[in-house]
Amino acid sequence: MTLHLYNTLTRAKEAFVPLRPDAVGLYVCGPTVYDFAHIGNARPVVVFDVLYRLMKRLFSGVTYVRNITDVDDKIIAASQKSGEPIDVITARTAAAFHDDMDALGALPPTIEPRATAHIAQMIVLIEALIAKGHAYAPGDGHVLFHVPSMADYGQLSRLDRREVIEGARVEVAGYKKDPADFVLWKPSTDEQPGWPSPWGRGRPGWHIECSAMSGQYLGETFDIHGGGQDLIFPHHENEIAQSRCAHDTPMMARVWMHNGYLMVEGEKMSKSLGNFFTVRQLLADHPGEALRLTLLQTHYRQPLNWTADGVRQAKETLDRCYTALRAVADVKATVAEPPPAVLDALADDLNTPLAIAHLHEAVGTLNKAAGAEEKAALKGRLLAAGDVLGLLSQDPEAWFKWCPAAAASPDDAAIEALIVERREARKAKNFARADQIRDELKAQGILLEDGAGATTWRRG
């Protein structure tokens, strides 16, 4: 099977051929840790988690690097506002990020480098750029990348340089030789975090950290670089400029992948509209797995419209999957490969909606299975299909018993006591009482289902 990926650099879907099949490199821009991750931050994490899971099946070695940006002016601003020290903010926010992404079923990356631990590498890179005539230090503590020094700058975003400058929303700073030049290093005041450098005490610009860290862990040229569409310009364009010019290479990452934007109930997600959901808020009301599936129900390059109905639909899909798995809870699954259709869908530029359609088919065949051996085989297939998508790994009972932390739901023991009472009523043909118990529980969100042997329950 050949993996095909859409490459922003060429604007085409291409067969993916790694530089080294035993050491495939994937770099994804990670969070700036100054606030809780919102659902828009979660989309690339979940999307590239699926890519990571798929590539681990296809190649013998995959290194997945996702950085943590822990030096940034937004962090400084947050610290000044709250009075909390920067390292406290970044440590707390990074921990929250890990918890949230774990709840979404995202595997940890192979390496998660922090910007502040790679200042020395950034300085080395900046010095190389100065030495090669691609950067200059005006003497006020800044170091800037000189965009006109790179003949083919702008290949990724395909923006006309002139238009970029005309459309710029920010005043051109006086220390720039060219309006398109961007900051590699900037001076820090005593209150701001800073590191000693050949240009005085300062801190790195935004783009240089990714060049430094991807170079260190994946090499000067590596396989795949991913992130949100909004990073294409200027962030990724400038990363490419820095890395290629510093290393004299024709290419930084060979494939650039970008996930689409996220809207909320049909509107652009923004703080001013008040439709800004953090993952943490959503996790209070929904299982993380349902949030993950919501993100995977739309192809990664399409705009994703986050709606309450979409989350509900994802939850129902998982209910259906776990219902099938619960029915074969006593069957030991055979170790199996995912259905080829699932892998084919994912190998075609991560077509997760199509893969999910085939997941439904795997559920259907499992539901229809007759013999124990067939059930074991089909259960194994369904679980394998879920695994490559990062779904269906929990115990069905745990799934059905989940309820929001704040919800006033009867406790499990009380429910089971009522089920016992109802069973006695049914035995005595007292169906009025049996139905009354079922109705009362239903009013509290508990659904009873009388199976062949026993009655099962779930929180709807």
Added chain:
RNA sequence: GGCGCGGUGGCAGAGUGGCUAUGCAGAGGCCUGCAAAGCCUUGUACGUCGGUUCGAUUCCGGCCCGCGCCUCCA
């Protein structure tokens, strides 16, 4: 203005030059004490106007509508 994306049945959402995914919702049936779940059957699609073609939802062009990016926002 420049660059780019999209408009598919009640909803979500894939895909394809001819055989009309998938799930939910709807209708009928099997099963059930009745339900639920499951299974079976079933209806409604491809913004608009042209072009290419034996044939287009799928390719090409115009138009309409929606959305995004254009220096630090995933």
